[in-house]
Amino acid sequence: xxxxxxxxxxxxxxxxxxxxxxxxxxxxxxxxxxxxxxxxxxxxxxxxxxxxxxxxxxxxxxxxxxxxxxxxxxxxxxxxxxxxxxxxxxxxxxxxxxxxxxxxxxxxxxxxxxxxxxxxxxxxxxxxxxxxxxxxxxxxxxxxxxxxxxxxxxxxxxxxxxxxxxxxxxxxxxxxxxxxxxxxxxxxxxxxxxxxxxxxxxxxxxxxxxxxxxxxxxxxxxxxxxxxxxxxxxxxxxxxxxxxxxxxxxxxxxxxxxxxxxxxxxx
Amino acid sequence: xxxxxxxxxxxxxxxxxxxxxxxxxxxxxxxxxxxxxxxxxxxxxxxxxxxxxxxxxxxxxxxxxxxxxxxxxxxxxxxxxxxxxxxxxxxxxxxxxxxxxxxxxxxxxxxxxxxxxxxxxxxxxxxxxxxxxxxxxxxxxxxxxxxxxxxxxxxxxxxxxxxxxxxxxxxxxxxxxxxxxxxxxxxxxxxxxxxxxxxxxxxxxxxxxxxxxxxxxxxxxxxxxxxxxxxxxxxxxxxxxxxxxxxxxxxxxxxxxxxxxxxxxxxxxxxxxxxxxxxxxxxxxxxxxxxxxxxxxxxxxxxxxxxxxxxxxxxxxxxxxxxxxxxxxxxxxxxxxxxxxxxxxxxxxxxxxxxxxxxxxxxxxxxxxxxxxxxxxxxxxxxxxxxxxxxxxxxxxxxxxxxxxxxxxxxxxxxxxxxxxxxxxxxxxxxxxxxxxxxxxxxxxxxxxxxxxxxxxxxxxxxxxxxxxxxxxxxxxxxxxxxxxxxxxxxxxxxxxxxxxxxxxxxxxxxxxxxxxxxxxxxxxxxxxxxxxxxxxxxxxxxxxxxxxxxxxxxxxxxxxxxxxxxxxxxxxxxxxxxxxxxxxxxxxxxxxxxxxxxxxxxx
Numbered sequence: 001x002x003x004x005x006x007x008x009x010x011x012x013x014x015x016x017x018x019x020x021x022x023x024x025x026x027x028x029x030x031x032x033x034x035x036x037x038x039x040x041x042x043x044x045x046x047x048x049x050x051x052x053x054x055x056x057x058x059x060x061x062x063x064x065x066x067x068x069x070x071x072x073x074x075x076x077x078x079x080x081x082x083x084x085x086x087x088x089x090x091x092x093x094x095x096x097x098x099x100x101x102x103x104x105x106x107x108x109x110x111x112x113x114x115x116x117x118x119x120x121x122x123x124x125x126x127x128x129x130x131x132x133x134x135x136x137x138x139x140x141x142x143x144x145x146x147x148x149x150x151x152x153x154x155x156x157x158x159x160x161x162x163x164x165x166x167x168x169x170x171x172x173x174x175x176x177x178x179x180x181x182x183x184x185x186x187x188x189x190x191x192x193x194x195x196x197x198x199x200x201x202x203x204x205x206x207x208x209x210x211x212x213x214x215x216x217x218x219x220x221x222x223x224x225x226x227x228x229x230x231x232x233x234x235x236x237x238x239x240x241x242x243x244x245x246x247x248x249x250x251x252x253x254x255x256x257x258x259x260x261x262x263x264x265x266x267x
Numbered sequence: 268x269x270x271x272x273x274x275x276x277x278x279x280x281x282x283x284x285x286x287x288x289x290x291x292x293x294x295x296x297x298x299x300x301x302x303x304x305x306x307x308x309x310x311x312x313x314x315x316x317x318x319x320x321x322x323x324x325x326x327x328x329x330x331x332x333x334x335x336x337x338x339x340x341x342x343x344x345x346x347x348x349x350x351x352x353x354x355x356x357x358x359x360x361x362x363x364x365x366x367x368x369x370x371x372x373x374x375x376x377x378x379x380x381x382x383x384x385x386x387x388x389x390x391x392x393x394x395x396x397x398x399x400x401x402x403x404x405x406x407x408x409x410x411x412x413x414x415x416x417x418x419x420x421x422x423x424x425x426x427x428x429x430x431x432x433x434x435x436x437x438x439x440x441x442x443x444x445x446x447x448x449x450x451x452x453x454x455x456x457x458x459x460x461x462x463x464x465x466x467x468x469x470x471x472x473x474x475x476x477x478x479x480x481x482x483x484x485x486x487x488x489x490x491x492x493x494x495x496x497x498x499x500x501x502x503x504x505x506x507x508x509x510x511x512x513x514x515x516x517x518x519x520x521x522x523x524x525x526x527x528x529x530x531x532x533x534x535x536x537x538x539x540x541x542x543x544x545x546x547x548x549x550x551x552x553x554x555x556x557x558x559x560x561x562x563x564x565x566x567x568x569x570x571x572x573x574x575x576x577x578x579x580x581x582x583x584x585x586x587x588x589x590x591x592x593x594x595x596x597x598x599x600x601x602x603x604x605x606x607x608x609x610x611x612x613x614x615x616x617x618x619x620x621x622x623x624x625x626x627x628x629x630x631x632x633x634x635x636x637x638x639x640x641x642x643x644x645x646x647x648x649x650x651x652x653x654x655x656x657x658x659x660x661x662x663x664x665x666x667x668x669x670x671x672x673x674x675x676x677x678x679x680x681x682x683x684x685x686x687x688x689x690x691x692x693x694x695x696x697x698x699x700x701x702x703x704x705x706x707x708x709x710x711x712x713x714x715x716x717x718x719x720x721x722x723x724x725x726x727x728x729x730x731x732x733x734x735x736x737x738x739x740x741x742x743x744x745x746x747x748x749x750x751x752x753x754x755x756x757x758x759x760x761x762x763x764x765x766x767x768x769x770x771x772x773x774x775x776x777x778x779x780x781x782x783x784x785x786x787x788x789x790x791x792x793x794x795x796x797x798x799x800x801x802x803x804x805x806x807x808x809x810x811x812x813x814x815x816x817x818x819x820x821x822x823x824x825x826x827x828x829x830x831x832x833x834x835x836x837x838x839x840x841x842x843x844x845x846x847x848x849x850x851x852x853x854x855x856x857x858x859x860x861x862x863x864x865x866x867x868x869x870x871x
Contacts, residue, residue, distance in 0.1 A: 005651040009659065012735070016667075016743055028747045028772065031765040039683075046680045053670040060666050063641050068659065071580060071647040078848060079841040080646030084586035088642065089635070093589075096634040103677060104627040108620055110679040115616035136442070136535065181534040182436040183546060185611060185686060189752030189765060192683045198613045199435045199546050200529025216765055220611075220686040220754045222429045224436060224443055225355040228757035 002072050009068060013061040017054065031189045035215060036208045039192035041110050049103060117204060124172035124206045130165060131176040134184035134197045137226035139217060141165050146246045150176070152202065159249045166245050169212040169236035177203045185221035188234060196221055209236035297406070299398035300824055304405050305384030306717055309710070311408065312376035313791065319367035320784050324777075325352065325360045327741075331770075331777035333759045355445045357758040359425030366415060366430050366453070369564070370460045373698060375408060376706055377567035378467050378502070382495045384717065385571075386471055388815035388822065389492050391480025391831035396473040404466035407459055414456030418449040426453035429756065431553060434527035434546045438519045441535040451520055458513045461506050468506070471499035480814060482833035486591070487852065489813055489837040490584065493591050494570025497598045501559045501566075504602070509556035512549060519544070550612055554605035562601045564698060566594055568705030569636060572661045574837070575712050576640055578811045579655040580647025581848050583838040586639040593632030600629040610681045619678045626676040633669050637662060648841070648848070653727030654809075657708030660735055664700025668693055671746065689749025695742040707731070707790065714794075715808045719820040720801030722793050730789040737783025741776050748772070810849045812837050817853050829853075 023029050034040045071079070112119050128150045131142040141164065144150040145157040167173045177186050179197035186205060187194045193207045209215060219230035237245055295303060328337055329352045336350030352360070383401065387394055395401045419425040427446040428437035432454070440447045475496045479488070488496075515526040525542025527549045532540045577584040584590065606614065606622035640662045649655055671693040675681045684690065707730070714722045748769060753760050760766045807816040814831045815822075831853045839850040850856075 001651055005656065008732075008735075009663065012739060013663070016739070019743065019747075023747050023750075027768060028744075029750055031752050042679050042683055045677060046674065046683070049674055049677060049680060053673055057666060057670055060637060060641065061663065064644070064659065064663060067641055067645040067647075068649065071644055071649045072651065074648045077648065079581040079648040081583065081841045081843055082585070082646065083583045083838075084589070084639070084642065088638075089586050089589045092638045093631065093635055097628075097631050100627040100630055100673075101624075103673065104624045107623065107677045107679050111616065111619055111623070111682075114679065114682060115619060135533075179532075181532050182439075182442050183433055187686075187752075187754065189683075194611050194682050194685055196612045199532050200544075201613055203613045216763060218754060218763060222358070222433070222436065222756045225353075225358055225427065225445065225758075227358070228354065228759050229762055231763050 006065065006069055006072070009061075010065050013057070017058065020054070031216070034190070034192050035210055035213070036191040036193070037210065038110065038114060038208070039190075042192045045107055045110060048106075052099060052103070114206075120174065120204070120206050121172035121208075124174040124208075125204075128174045128176055128204065129167050131178065131202075132165060132186060132197075133178050133180050134186070134219065134223070134230075135180040136182065136224050137219075137230045139163050139165070139230070139232045140180070143246065143249065146243065146250055152176070159246070159253050161249065163232035165217065165232070165234045166242060166249075167209065167234060167236050168239050168242040169209045170238070172206050172208040174204055174206040177205050182223050183221050184219045184223045184230070187218050187220035188215055189218070190215045191234075194220055209234070212236050212238050212241070297402060299394070299402045301383045301387050301395045301398070301401060302717070302822060302826075304401055305380050305382075307405050308375050308379035308383060308408075309381075309717075311405075311412075312372050312380055313794065315367055315371040315412075316376075317787060317791070319364055319372055320787060322360050322364035322367060324780060324784055326357070326364060327773075327777040327780045328352070329357050329360075329758060330760070331774040333761060352758075354758040355424065355427060358427040358429075358443075358756065359419065359446065359449075361756060362426050362429050362453075363415070363419050366426075366456075368698070369430060369560075370457065371408070371412060371415070373564045373702055374460070374464060374560070377564065377702070378464065378471070378495070378498060379405065379408070381491075381567060381571060381706075381709055381713070382467060382471055382498075384713065385491055385815065386474055386495055387478070388716070388818060388826060389489050389813050389837075390475060390478060390483055391814040391827065391833060392474060392478035393825045393827065395470050396478055397470050400466050401470050404463045404470070407463035407466065411456045411459035411463065414452045414459060418446075418452035418456065424449055426450045431557070432516070432549075433553075434516065434519065434544075434549050435529075435532060435534065435540075438516060438527050438546075438549075439532075439534050439537075439540070440520065441537045444535065451517060454513050454517050454520075458510055461510045461513070464502050465506050468499040468502040471495055472503065475499075480831045480833050483814070483852075484833075486588070487833055487836045489570070490573040490587070490590055490594075491567070491570040493594060494566040494568075497594050498563050498566050501563050501598050501601065505556045505559040505563075508552055509560075512552035512556075515552075516549065547609070547612060547614060550609050551605070554608045555602075558605040558608065559598070559601045561694075561697070562597055565702055566597065568661065568702040568709075569594065571709040571712075572658045572705045573640065573643070574811075574813070575654050575658045575708050576643045576662075577838045577840060578712075578809055579652065579658065580644045580649050581840045582643060582647040583836075583840055584639070585642030585645070586635075587836065587838060589635055590639055593635045596632040597629060600625060600632070604629055607676060607681075610678050611685045623676060623678045627673070630669060630673060630676065633665075637666055637669070653711045653722070653724060653731060654708050656728065656731045656735075657704045657711065660704040660731070661701050661708065664696050664704060664738070667743075668696030668700055671696065683752070684749060686755050687749040688745045688753045688755060691755055692742050692745030692749055695738075695745070699738055699742065704735075707734070710790075710794070712809065713815075714797065714801075715804045716815055716818075716820050716822070718798050718801070719803060720797050721804050721808060722797040722801055726789055726793040726796075730786055730793065733786035733789070734783055737779045737786060740779025741783060744772050744776050807851075810847070812839055812849050812852050814852055817851060 034043045133140045141161040143159040177197045184197045191207050195205045215234040217232040217234050424445045426449045427443045436442045518524040525544040527546050528540050528544040604626045607626045753766050818827050833852045841848045842850045
């Protein structure tokens with residue numbers, strides 16, 4: 001029985017580590033490389049913690065199995081009568097404290113860049129591209145008319161879309177995030193962005209899609225029965241295409257359905 | 268009063284013990300005996316564990332076989348939908364799973380069951396300080412259970428805002444139309460559980476402070492008692508906040524106040540809301556309770572595992588005082604880390620940094636405890652019985668849960684990880700992996716004291732084996748789902764292309780969960796079977812040191828036939844002073860020549 005349990009407590013942690021090692025190869029890992037510069041930094045922080053944590057995990061499990069192995073083979077001997085070791089306590093207090101403090105301090109500036117408004121990239125802060133308003137269970141987008149800047153208040157010239165947010169690629173963009181009803185959360189897995197939309201608040205969020213393409217937008221805060229289906233997409237376009245898309249949207253929206261505007265013969 | 272001769276108190280104690288004959292009802296139902304109340308809590312919570320597990324299997328079924336008709340129960344429960352789980356029902360399932368597991372299993376099984384049973388026995392008291400209050404604390408759990416079940420069954424649908432019940436979803440009936448009345452019942456239920464915990468909490472504090480046996484100084488208390496004491500303090504300080512917040516939310520729902528509802532929301536095409544509430548207020552108040560509550564759900568298990576590990580290793584606990592101090596540190600820091608549940612909530616970013624630092628620091632006492640547990644086994648003399656296995660599993664899984672917490676404590680990483688399955692993995696490793704394995708070990712360890720018989724070893728090991736594999740098979744892959752960005756609380760994650768390929772993994776997890784669920788029948792069977800057919804044991808089957816092992820098994824009313832007097836700490840295993848490898852706390856050893864005389868205890 002002794003060997004069975006020793007093997008058991010050895011094999012389980014090994015299996016866990018092996019699973020984590022093979023997971024990226026099996027596509028059981030991040031949804032692609034981070035698609036934004038800030039996302040890349042978040043990923044590298046994730047890996048930093050992952051290495052520290054994996055080392056600690058392996059270390060503690062080896063120690064555990066070792067002490068189990070040693071202490072389960074005593075036959076007549078008595079256990080070691082010891083109440084502990086002051087030196088060891090000091091060591092294993094100070095070392096983890098140092099590591100944890102290092103992790104905490106090392107993360108500060110990425111957080112500041114993501115969330116502290118004064119640290120946002122200036123160009124993004126100047127001209128928010130859109131307002132994203134979540135509601136049960138869709139995302140409503142409001143753009144300013146091309147050439148104007150987005151106002152907090154709705155403008156008659158504003159352009160609207162649902163479940164598709166078009167942004168320029170390769171430059172930081174800022175949106176205003178709000179909700180019409182309950183709390184939602186604006187989650188772009190590929191860009192590593194998440195921000196709750198809180199009722200009664202307008203929260204500025206910035207991100208940058210490095211490459212043009214389509215990115216998933218989902219809701220990450222329980223918002224009712226349809227929470228799971230609140231999927232949408234962020235479409236990042238190259239600068240000129242973005243402007244063209246905005247023009248097209250403006251045209252579509254001002255189109256009253258007649259072929260030639262201004263030639264109406266209504267009374 | 269002579270301390271060296273405790274036997275002289277025999278007569279006094281006996282008289283106290285058998286004062287009058289009791290009727291069945293007052294002996295087993297409305298009993299004021301802490302042991303009966305403890306066992307009542309234990310049996311109730313074990314049954315609730317099965318209920319909560321069944322709800323979890325419902326959730327797992329939907330994730331493995333989305334929209335497929337459930338075998339057997341599907342036809343009964345949702346014949347309207349052709350046996351399918353509807354998305355509304357799915358939200359109710361996970362809300363109820365969390366509610367049952369947290370409020371009706373983990374908290375009451377630790378504080379209610381083991382706290383009640385062990386505190387007076389371990390400190391050498393004949394009962395709790397307030398026996399009637401103690402009885403009420405058990406019986407106040409029943410209205411709570413009724414409210415939760417009323418919310419789930421009678422109202423035709425359940426509370427569906429998650430166990431965190433964030434407003435505005437939980438504050439406006441039109442936001443979750445299917446759970447109108449149910450949400451009110453749910454909130455009243457939470458308040459009632461709070462009343463029950465609070466009664467227990469004041470009782471534990473008073474009992475531990477005032478009713479310790481002669482010689483039982485604070486630093487001679489077993490870690491279980493320290494943990495219960497610290498837990499009681501946590502509850503006493505944190506619970507009122509939740510209760511107040513609960514009442515505010517009920518008022519928002521029923522009386523038209525708007526503590527949590529801001530103006531101008533158009534929910535489900537109803538008229539815009541008026542008022543000037545703030546939904547983040549709820550999150551602050553809720554987590555101000557619920558983060559300390561996480562430690563309420565963990566510390567007692569830590570204490571019990573410390574006691575069990577020292578016993579099975581036949582060795583004094585490694586670093587007793589550091590263990591006590593780190594529990595106190597966890598409790599203290601536990602009050603200033605609640606904001607880490609709200610990193611993405613839009614609160615002031617400066618708070619994010621503050622809470623990250625305090626959260627990182629709370630990992631430190633946990634690390635110290637882990638090293639001390641390993642140190643306790645180090646150089647010991649151990650046997651792989653069920654208690655050992657469960658205690659080792661506790662440490663091992665607590666390491667995983669603790670380490671995965673570091674990812675979330677780091678704010679930038681949490682931006683991505685928050686509200687994904689990574690969180691789900693983390694807290695299941697702590698609550699199931701650590702706490703429940705600690706509880707399983709504790710059930711095996713103290714069962715002989717409860718019923719005078721041992722539980723079956725073979726069944727116990729089989730239960731451990733399948734539970735451990737099932738738990739890891741269910742919860743470990745959740746880390747990967749989290750890294751892949753799968754959000755929590757999705758009825759059908761495969762709707763989103765980037766998650767489609769995780770269906771097989773979810774199916775594997777569901778099979779593991781089913782295995783784990785079935786394994787719990789082994790525990791229940793063992794529990795019931797051993798009550799009648801288990802091996803009969805004497806007072807001290809584990810050769811342990813604590814005061815509880817000097818009482819008869821099971822102890823009669825009034826607990827001790829000999830008033831215990833405590834001469835030393837509880838972990839004097841393999842002491843060179845005696846022949847055996849254990850040394851009871853009550854055993855008087857004549858002082859060696861030069862030692863000081865034993866101090867007269869202050870209160871007796």
